[in-house]
Amino acid sequence: MEIAATIAEFRQARGRLGRLGFVPTMGFLHEGHLSLVRRAREECGAVAASIFVNPTQFGPSEDFSRYPRDMERDLALLRAAGCDLVFTPGVAEMYPPGSLTAVEVTTVTDTLEGAVRPGHFRGVATVVAKLFNIVQPSCAYFGQKDAQQCVVIRRMVRDLDMPLEVIVCPTVREVDGLAMSSRNVYLQPDERQAATALSRALDAAAALYKAGERDAGRLRQAMRDVLAAEPLAGIEYVSVADPELLSELETVSAGALLSLAVRLGRTRLIDNIPLPG
Numbered sequence: 432m433e434i435a436a437t438i439a440e441f442r443q444a445r446g447r448l449g450r451l452g453f454v455p456t457m458g459f460l461h462e463g464h465l466s467l468v469r470r471a472r473e474e475c476g477a478v479a480a481s482i483f484v485n486p487t488q489f490g491p492s493e494d495f496s497r498y499p500r501d502m503e504r505d506l507a508l509l510r511a512a513g514c515d516l517v518f519t520p521g522v523a524e525m526y527p528p529g530s531l532t533a534v535e536v537t538t539v540t541d542t543l544e545g546a547v548r549p550g551h552f553r554g555v556a557t558v559v560a561k562l563f564n565i566v567q568p569s570c571a572y573f574g575q576k577d578a579q580q581c582v583v584i585r586r587m588v589r590d591l592d593m594p595l596e597v598i599v600c601p602t603v604r605e606v607d608g609l610a611m612s613s614r615n616v617y618l619q620p621d622e623r624q625a626a627t628a629l630s631r632a633l634d635a636a637a638a639l640y641k642a643g644e645r646d647a648g649r650l651r652q653a654m655r656d657v658l659a660a661e662p663l664a665g666i667e668y669v670s671v672a673d674p675e676l677l678s679e680l681e682t683v684s685a686g687a688l689l690s691l692a693v694r695l696g697r698t699r700l701i702d703n704i705p706l707p708g
């Protein structure tokens with residue numbers, strides 16, 4: 432596995448590979464990331480990953496400085512998963528002084544995470560566009576866990592005619608249902624136990640849908656009821672939204688996106704389930 436910390440080094444190594452699958456990450460890898468690497472390997476042959484904690488997608492009061500980092504462990508995991516090439520730039524390499532350009536995807540960034548994290552998706556779209564330009568992948572792999580990020584990136588790729596396919600892979604969960612996330616490491620033991628409320632809330636709403644309920648308000652209430660029963664959980668939002676526009680629905684139809692954001696102590700967690708289409 433080759434490791435490149437500069438754009439020039441990366442481009443040189445990339446030139447020796449043909450069709451390439453790409454897994455962009457902010458490091459502190461877990462099974463969710465590794466499942467993307469393995470899928471990319473199966474589908475594309477060669478795989479590149481990036482490890483870059485992107486400062487522009489964190490708000491001023493968010494966890495950029497304490498975001499977990501462990502480069503040696505990440506590189507060992509990527510090597511074991513069959514990654515061929517890893518891009519590990521520093522902030523100055525990605526954002527040299529004087530950069531004036533950003534990528535802004537509108538409308539689908541107004542709701543959900545976009546509403547509570549102003550500027551977040553501008554940071555995500557900009558860094559992902561830069562990474563796509565550097566890596567030149569045929570396919571890029573993202574986890575369903577960050578559902579709105581997937582919608583935003585698909586839109587950007589479509590609207591800017593980027594020559595690659597965006598592939599969204601299922602959320603990988605712990606045995607008790609908690610969606611894997613690098614931020615789970617922040618959870619205190621009691622918060623870790625309480626965190627199962629997120630997937631339980633989604634499951635409760637999905638079960639109502641399966642039983643025939645089509646009123647989106649009732650599905651939202653079912654999620655709120657499960658979360659309210661967990662004293663440590665502070666609800667930020669619960670949503671039943673159109674899967675492409677991310678606008679709230681009144682009546683649920685196949686493929687609708689159930690999602691939520693919850694605070695447990697100092698940690699903010701998100702999760703979602705797309706209803707069967």
Ligand code: PAF
Nearest residue numbers: 455456457485555558577
């Ligand atoms: O999902 C992430 O880890 C990040 O948002 C991404 C896509 C690597 C951009 O920094």
